[in-house]
Amino acid sequence: MNTGQHERLEIVAYSPLKRFLVRAVIALIMLALGVGGYYYGRWSIWHERGTAVIERDELRVVTREQEEELKELRRRVLVTESSNAVDRRAYREVQQTVLNLNARIAQLENELHFYQRVMAPEKVDQGLRIDSFDLKPTEVDGAYEYQLVITQVTDNNTFIEGRALVSIIGKRGETQNVTIPLKDVSSDVDDLSVRFRFRFFQNVAGQLQLPEDFEPEKVQVILQSTGRKAMRIEQEFDWSTQEAL
Known part of the structure; x- marks a missing residue:
């Protein structure tokens, strides 16, 4: 029998309360992580939704501004076209008036020449x-x-x-x-x-x-x-x- 080798035995005290506390802490940590992740996800979704709402409202404002600008441009186009039409019509009227005046002048000149021939017999x-x-x-x-x-x-x-x-x-x-x-x-x-x-x-x-x-x-x-x-x-x-x- 070998008496030089001795087995060492360690006696550990068993504590059910300590084990419960460790498990409880771990459970609380896991619960906290779960709740934190849930609320963080909710916050992220709310934040993104709020950002999207803000961007949507900004886009609506820009859209309204563009619609107003487009209406104004269309109005200007109509006014310009109307002005051009008026200018063209006025030009035609003025041109026709000038033609009528020239025709009237020619007619008066012919009549004057005619009366001169009739009333000045010494010349013809x-x-x-x-x-x-x-x-x-x-x-x-x-x-x-x-x-x-x-x-x-x-x-x-x-x-x-x-x-x-x-x-x-x-x-x-x-x-x-x-x-x-x-x-x-x-x-x-x-x-x-x-x-x-x-x-x-x-x-x-x-x-x-x-x-x-x-x-x-x-x-x-x-x-x-x-x-x-x-x-x-x-x-x-x-x-x-x-x-x-």
Whole structure:
């Protein structure tokens, strides 16, 4: 038997209370960690939700501002377009007014020139004259407004009278040089010729309606005055340009 080796025995006192306390502390720590994690998660969610709400409210504010800005821009566009339309309309109106004024000025200049010729006989040949024959198309096909101006250039105030024969010359089908008296195409003329009597000038105006199968080429005007100084004046006007031939 080996007596040199000795087994060492350690006697530990058993304490149920201590073990309970250790377990309780561990349980409390675990509970605290669980509760802390739960409330931390709740706080994190609340914080993120609060941040999202703030961002949402900020976005709403920005959206409203952008909507207001967009409305303002649209309003400006409408105002600009309206202004441009008004400017264009005003420009057209002003342009038309200028054209009308220029046309009126040209008309007045022509009238002034006409009166100067009539009232200043020393500057032009005296006697009976065919001043002009004008045609103006109407909205009706083949219908025209006509105006014949007859003048007397004289150094006295005596009346002149006589007859004016107006004829339209053209072709009908294959027939050339067909002559139609004004009486046959104008309800304003009752006789073959138009009577005139005036001191300085006279206008013979009305409307004519050409036959459908007639193609006009020129207008012939013959004036025949009566009295001691009877005169016969004949002149032709091209239909298209109304210029004296």
